[in-house]
Amino acid sequence: MSEIEQDAGEDWPSNYFNYFTEIEHHFQQARGTGLFLLSPLDWALIENWKNAGVPLEAVLKGIDETFEKWRSRKNRRRMINSLLYCAQAVAEVAARAPSRAVKAADEAPFSAAELQKYLENAAAQLRAHPEPQIHNLAASLEQLAAGCEPYLTQLEDLERRLTAIEEKVVAILRAGASESDLYAIRESLDRELRPYRGKMSAAQIAMLEQRYIDSALLERAKLPRLSLFYLH
Numbered sequence: 001m002s003e004i005e006q007d008a009g010e011d012w013p014s015n016y017f018n019y020f021t022e023i024e025h026h027f028q029q030a031r032g033t034g035l036f037l038l039s040p041l042d043w044a045l046i047e048n049w050k051n052a053g054v055p056l057e058a059v060l061k062g063i064d065e066t067f068e069k070w071r072s073r074k075n076r077r078r079m080i081n082s083l084l085y086c087a088q089a090v091a092e093v094a095a096r097a098p099s100r101a102v103k104a105a106d107e108a109p110f111s112a113a114e115l116q117k118y119l120e121n122a123a124a125q126l127r128a129h130p131e132p133q134i135h136n137l138a139a140s141l142e143q144l145a146a147g148c149e150p151y152l153t154q155l156e157d158l159e160r161r162l163t164a165i166e167e168k169v170v171a172i173l174r175a176g177a178s179e180s181d182l183y184a185i186r187e188s189l190d191r192e193l194r195p196y197r198g199k200m201s202a203a204q205i206a207m208l209e210q211r212y213i214d215s216a217l218l219e220r221a222k223l224p225r226l227s228l229f230y231l232h
Contacts, residue, residue: 017109019050020229026060027083030067040219041192042083044211048204050229054094062090084196087204110231112149118231119145122224126169129221133172137165141226159228166218166226173217185216 023046028036038046049059066086080086108115119141126138144151144161151158174182189212197205218225 058094062093065089108152115148162226170214
């Protein structure tokens with residue numbers, strides 16, 4: 001039995017909220033540059049893996065296999081500067097492992113007060129946006145904040161609610177974005193993605209493009225990502 005198959009009997013990942021930080025830290029360690037910062041495209045890729053239920057161990061093993069292959073080459077002048085170099089290896093490792101959804105931790109790694117503060121701050125940021133439709137979504141966050149304590153044991157349900165609100169926010173931003181804004185985002189995306197298109201499937205690229213554009217629209221509008229992953 002392979003290492004990845006042995007890990008399949010465990011809860012992957014052991015801590016739902018470490019998914020992003022574990023991948024970032026592991027990539028930095030594998031690269032040997034602790035101060036290296038992931039790009040927005042890298043974060044979008046991690047989010048795609050998370051949403052697809054790719055186990056943390058599969059991602060980490062895919063990163064290791066990518067760097068092992070790179071180090072075995074005689075010509076290593078071109079450094080691995082993005083997680084996108086690891087996308088194919090991660091997909092291959094994940095395919096060898098039983099499919100597992102990313103599960104939430106049994107206990108919330110934050111208090112009710114911390115959760116309430118996060119939701120209230122996110123609602124305040126939505127309130128500050130000039131679009132009235134977004135104010136209605138701020139009200140939904142305020143309601144969640146007022147009654148957030150029961151969600152400490154219903155984290156997956158809360159995450160789904162936050163995702164639904166974020167999707168509505170993004171839809172409003174897309175509808176209101178100018179042609180020049182969307183062009184600038186697309187231009188930046190194409191420039192960053194160009195070196196990696198041959199390493200990914202059309203479906204992977206499509207998902208990555210959507211996530212990147214959504215994140216860019218939120219960033220330009222100075223609105224927060226709505227996910228428990230971003231609580232700390």
